[in-house]
Amino acid sequence: MTEVQLSKEVAEYTEVHRHPEPKSFIWKYIFSVDHKVIGIQYLLLAVVAVFVGMALSLLVRLRLVCPECSYPLLGQFFPVGAPEGVMTPEFYLAMLTMHGTVMVFMVLTTAPQGGFGNYFLPIQIGAADMAFPRLNMLSFWTTFVSFLLLMAAFVVEGGAPMSGWTGYPPLSAVPEATLPGIGQDLWLASIAVFCIASLLGALNFIVTTLDLRAKGLTMMRMPLTCWTWFVTAILGLLAFGVLLAAGVLLLMDRNVGTSFFVPAGLVVSDKVIDHSGGSPILWQHLFWFFGHPEVYIAILPGMGVTSHVLSTFARKTVFGYRAMVYAIAAIGGLGFVVWGHHMFVSGMSPYSAFVFSVLTMCIGVPSAIKTFNWIGTMWGGKIRFTSPMLYSIGFVSLFVSGGLSGIFLGQPTVDLYFHDTYFVVAHFHLIMGVAAIFGMFAGLTFWFPKMFGKMMNEPLSKIHFWITFVGVYAIFGPMHYLGMLPHPRRYAEITSVDYLGTGGAAELHMFITVAAVLTVLAQFIFLYNFVKSIFSGKECREENPWEATTLEWTIPSPPPHDNFAGKVPHVYRGAYDFALKGAKRDFAMQCNDDKAVYGEPAPQASGD
Amino acid sequence: MPATLSPSEAPPVTSTGGGDFVTLPPSQEGNWHNPGGDGVVQRYKLGVWIGMGGILMFFAALTSAMIVRQGLSGDWVPVAVPPVLYVSTLVLLVSSFTVERARREAVLRSSDGLRRWMNVSAGLGLAFLACQLLGWQDLAGRGLYLASNPANSFYYLLTAGHGLHLLGGIAVMGYVWVRIRASRPWPTRLAVVEATALYWHFLDVLWIYILGLLMFWR
Numbered sequence: 001m002t003e004v005q006l007s008k009e010v011a012e013y014t015e016v017h018r019h020p021e022p023k024s025f026i027w028k029y030i031f032s033v034d035h036k037v038i039g040i041q042y043l044l045l046a047v048v049a050v051f052v053g054m055a056l057s058l059l060v061r062l063r064l065v066c067p068e069c070s071y072p073l074l075g076q077f078f079p080v081g082a083p084e085g086v087m088t089p090e091f092y093l094a095m096l097t098m099h100g101t102v103m104v105f106m107v108l109t110t111a112p113q114g115g116f117g118n119y120f121l122p123i124q125i126g127a128a129d130m131a132f133p134r135l136n137m138l139s140f141w142t143t144f145v146s147f148l149l150l151m152a153a154f155v156v157e158g159g160a161p162m163s164g165w166t167g168y169p170p171l172s173a174v175p176e177a178t179l180p181g182i183g184q185d186l187w188l189a190s191i192a193v194f195c196i197a198s199l200l201g202a203l204n205f206i207v208t209t210l211d212l213r214a215k216g217l218t219m220m221r222m223p224l225t226c227w228t229w230f231v232t233a234i235l236g237l238l239a240f241g242v243l244l245a246a247g248v249l250l251l252m253d254r255n256v257g258t259s260f261f262v263p264a265g266l267v268v269s270d271k272v273i274d275h276s277g278g279s280p281i282l283w284q285h286l287f288w289f290f291g292h293p294e295v296y297i298a299i300l301p302g303m304g305v306t307s308h309v310l311s312t313f314a315r316k317t318v319f320g321y322r323a324m325v326y327a328i329a330a331i332g333g334l335g336f337v338v339w340g341h342h343m344f345v346s347g348m349s350p351y352s353a354f355v356f357s358v359l360t361m362c363i364g365v366p367s368a369i370k371t372f373n374w375i376g377t378m379w380g381g382k383i384r385f386t387s388p389m390l391y392s393i394g395f396v397s398l399f400v401s402g403g404l405s406g407i408f409l410g411q412p413t414v415d416l417y418f419h420d421t422y423f424v425v426a427h428f429h430l431i432m433g434v435a436a437i438f439g440m441f442a443g444l445t446f447w448f449p450k451m452f453g454k455m456m457n458e459p460l461s462k463i464h465f466w467i468t469f470v471g472v473y474a475i476f477g478p479m480h481y482l483g484m485l486p487h488p489r490r491y492a493e494i495t496s497v498d499y500l501g502t503g504g505a506a507e508l509h510m511f512i513t514v515a516a517v518l519t520v521l522a523q524f525i526f527l528y529n530f531v532k533s534i535f536s537g538k539e540c541r542e543e544n545p546w547e548a549t550t551l552e553w554t555i556p557s558p559p560p561h562d563n564f565a566g567k568v569p570h571v572y573r574g575a576y577d578f579a580l581k582g583a584k585r586d587f588a589m590q591c592n593d594d595k596a597v598y599g600e601p602a603p604q605a606s607g608d
Numbered sequence: 609m610p611a612t613l614s615p616s617e618a619p620p621v622t623s624t625g626g627g628d629f630v631t632l633p634p635s636q637e638g639n640w641h642n643p644g645g646d647g648v649v650q651r652y653k654l655g656v657w658i659g660m661g662g663i664l665m666f667f668a669a670l671t672s673a674m675i676v677r678q679g680l681s682g683d684w685v686p687v688a689v690p691p692v693l694y695v696s697t698l699v700l701l702v703s704s705f706t707v708e709r710a711r712r713e714a715v716l717r718s719s720d721g722l723r724r725w726m727n728v729s730a731g732l733g734l735a736f737l738a739c740q741l742l743g744w745q746d747l748a749g750r751g752l753y754l755a756s757n758p759a760n761s762f763y764y765l766l767t768a769g770h771g772l773h774l775l776g777g778i779a780v781m782g783y784v785w786v787r788i789r790a791s792r793p794w795p796t797r798l799a800v801v802e803a804t805a806l807y808w809h810f811l812d813v814l815w816i817y818i819l820g821l822l823m824f825w826r
Contacts, residue, residue, distance in 0.1 A: 131651055131655065132651075132655060199659075199662045202662070203655060203658050203659050203662065204655075206658045207651060207654050207655050207658055210654060211647075211650070211651050211654055237658065237661050237662045237665070238661060238662070238665050239665075240662070241662045241663065241664075241665035241666035241668075241669065242665055242666070242668075242669040244666055244669075245666050245667075245669035245670050245673065246669065246673075248765070249673060249765075252754075252755075252761065252765075256754055256755050257754075257755035258754065258755045258758070258761045259683075259755075259758060259761075260673065260677060260758070260761070264681065264683070276681070276683045277677075277680055277681030277682070277683040277684075277758065278677065278680070278758075279676070279677070279680050282673060282676050282677065282680075285672075285676070286669055286672075286673060289669070
């Protein structure tokens with residue numbers, strides 16, 4: 001075992017059991033139980049998935065602006081979906097479905113929680129690893145199996161499913177309604193396996209947070225990142241079981257002839273389907289009971305990273321730390337009682353719709369608290385405009401832009417008009433997709449020196465930030481207008497409505513597609529920067545290059561196998577002690593006691 | 609409160625009426641909330657408590673689907689619970705006592721006692737599953753298959769879902785057995801046993817709930 005230099009920042013340690021480091025390649029890098037390796041595995045999976053997802057979105061965009069164009073290479077890979085390279089409408093729907101599924105499950109759910117959470121939760125709370133390291137490994141490899149199952153749907157006969165990432169029956173439940181094949185079954189199996197993986201992961205995160213915090217690290221001293229991972233885990237624990245149940249029911253409807261979601265007397269292609277008395281709306285209830293918390297599973301960790309980064313680079317404590325914690329909890333709690341707002345047009349009673357609408361509006365309160373507190377954190381700070389800071393500010397901007405359209409959609413009367421239009425596409429991409437991705441960019445650039453002991457290239461990161469930031473607004477901004485026309489979403493092609501088909505809408509679509517292509521290309525700048533920096537980036541062996549306060553910055557970069565070398569640091573203060581009066585430096589790390597911060601004699605104890 | 613003894617000495621057990629407390633060697637990573645102590649045992653039990661949340665949501669989703677589906681249309685034909693389910697219920701209740709006995713043997717650090725009562729419990733678990741299979745056979749004998757009627761679908765689904773979770777419990781009992789064979793240190797062994805016992809009691813209560821649902825919400 002290599003000798004680890006212990007940080008001078010830490011005032012006091014507690015001895016704990018030291019874990020031996022595995023030696024062989026397989027146990028060290030493949031079936032590792034080290035949370036840091038598992039975190040990187042999750043991140044790599046998400047990187048692969050995000051490029052798959054982006055490629056799919058480009059196919060969707062290309063089909064929208066030019067239905068008859070031929071892409072010979074595509075025709076070779078998908079002779080059925082794209083005969084002679086021309087995408088069929090079914091193929092368009094399949095790409096749309098897979099884009100949504102890959103992005104929501106394999107990127108937005110895995111990277112912020114499984115990736116960054118796994119890597120940094122134990123270190124930030126002063127633990128040597130997660131509570132159940134082997135379970136952690138199992139979670140990742142189960143997720144990986146789920147990813148393979150999903151990818152397999154591309155290559156089976158009949159191709160990928162086309163019922164959308166929401167898998168609405170009857171299209172998803174009645175095999176006769178689509179091309180014959182097992183794509184939809186693979187999709188369902190993938191989702192079911194993913195649910196199990198996420199449940200195991202959530203359990204591990206919760207126990208780790210509750211049980212493994214270092215001495216002195218009370219819940220109210222935890223970094224906000226840890227709070228968001230903790231609340232996200234609770235959401236996952238309560239939501240994924242419901243999706244699992246729904247997925248099992250749908251699989252049974254497809255394969256063994258039960259009738260949970262398929263109504264009686266359904267006619268498909270002049271043929272009466274042999275099912276009785278089920279309800280597609282039942283699926284919608286079960287799905288969205290999971291689906292809405294899932295939105296917060298995607299975005300909450302991004303909020304945590306944003307709070308963390310804004311405070312660090314504004315050199316100010318988080319404005320209203322307690323309010324932030326309560327807002328995170330409130331967003332999580334309210335997330336479970338608003339699922340009906342996805343179903344305003346499902347024929348639900350106006351009274352139910354009213355209740356769901358009011359509850360939905362309530363989410364605006366904690367969201368606004370967070371937004372104002374982010375601005376309050378930056379207000380009057382000595383801001384250092386590093387790339388993680390830019391991404392975090394971008395997160396706030398995107399969160400506000402996406403959130404405002406949510407106020408429109410949350411009202412049943414307005415939603416009747418906007419439902420299933422591009423307005424919705426613009427809304428959820430800004431707030432859940434792109435904002436969460438900016439949270440990941442912020443996290444990756446912020447923690448990169450800790451994870452790899454190298455710095456990323458700052459100018460390249462900033463170029464990437466500006467292109468992407470302008471690019472996503474260029475893509476999703478005009479979609480609001482498309483939605484107001486109202487241009488329906490999910491249609492491969494508009495043929496008989498003049499103002500949508502050949503008029504201004506077509507030009508807007510072209511603008512969006514060009515912006516999308518450029519923005520996707522810009523992501524290769526980030527990929528290049530990321531990969532190149534890992535291998536030949538500027539060396540950064542300092543413990544704490546950003547002058548941050550939390551425990552991960554007290555250990556070497558990259559961290560040794562068991563993080564704190566068989567010791568656990570004691571924590572003396574909250575996570576965001578910046579700009580302290582009378583202190584020797586402009587920040588105090590969590591493990592600094594008052595003597596270290598103020599010198600002798602200590603004027604007074606600092607609060608939480 | 610409990611006296612500290614080195615691991616080589618006799619098991620330090622203090623009976624308090626509410627349960628047994630054992631002091632584990634400090635190398636077993638007690639946390640700062642509970643220093644010097646039974647950190648691993650507490651952590652495993654906490655894990656089971658949290659896990660129950662996820663499992664409960666799974667069955668809550670099935671329950672709500674069942675209630676909604678029942679009210680949807682007129683094709684719901686109530687299914688009578690097969691009498692063998694009363695036998696299986698009895699078997700499962702008894703197994704909860706034997707699991708508790710196994711846990712106590714583990715607290716007393718008796719490998720033989722633990723193995724014996726763990727085997728009995730696993731056997732009873734398998735007997736329970738056999739009874740559940742007989743229940744399915746009973747239904748099938750009446751011509752009530754998985755897809756014949758939504759009521760049957762839910763019957764099969766709920767019993768299968770519970771059975772799979774129980775099978776998981778039996779698998780963990782096998783793991784305990786392996787740990788005894790490998791002479792793993794008592795604290796980690798005890799942690800798995802305590803967690804298994806808690807999980808088993810939970811499955812017991814869950815089964816009572818499912819049985820009630822099948823009997824009274826037909």
